[in-house]
Amino acid sequence: MKKIITVMLCIVLVLLFAGCGKNDDTSKVEIDYGASSVYSKEEIDSAIEIIKKQFASFEDCELHSLSYMPDEECNNADNIEWMNDLRTDDNKEAFTQCIAFESSFRSPEKGGGAWEANEEYTWSWWLARSEGGEWNLMTWGY
Template sequence: MKRLIAMVLCLLFVISLAGCGKGNTKNLVIDYGTSSIYTKDDMDEAIDVIKKQFSSFEGCELHSLSYTSDDACNNEDNIAWMNELEEANDNKESFTQCISFDSSFRSPKNGGGAWNANEEYTWSWWLARSEGGTWKLMTWGY
């Protein structure tokens, strides 16, 4: 019986370590703003794509995501920009919608890689999709 308990405890310990070092999104505050274009579900789908990418930011903590505005997202120039980015990557999808979120996050306490130590960053995230399609993260950063 002791052996079984020890094995279960070891397994739980290994599982708990599996998430260490990844970008943290558990205390994320989301501001959906006001949109006549996108539903909360539309935004949540885009946010899930952002969170997936952010999880690769080792040691960083995502604090907030804020929908930019319908003016930015229902803008033919920005949709054209998303399509230009798609073409530049030799992809063929034709986007009809884009969405943008501003974010703030903290870099790792000790820095490392491209990060300054323990600094708050503000970035924009741009995603695009064809009508009825899934969101694709096109660009992010300052």
């Protein structure tokens, strides 16, 4: 009898713990690094991690891909000025670099909030920093 109870308890515990943990929708993201003459793979990866962290707050959404926008599209004077216009009081230093990505993701199966149900979205993500500093996620969306 003790053996049966122990086995049953073990089965219940396994089932309970199997349901625990966060479903990491960013673990299987297809990354397109493009060809940058401005940023190293490590610098691009550090920006991607910030995007993934923000994306993780999008409940029940599934991130499919992130693609680096070419240097000339994102890291130019107009966009750096735009990033500085978006700067908050938390960012004391002027930004001198920016980086951008296109993403593709699926909304929650049942929708909700601002999401259409089970829809594929394409968004841009913009980050900025002062020379060699930490990336700041400035804006994202359509």
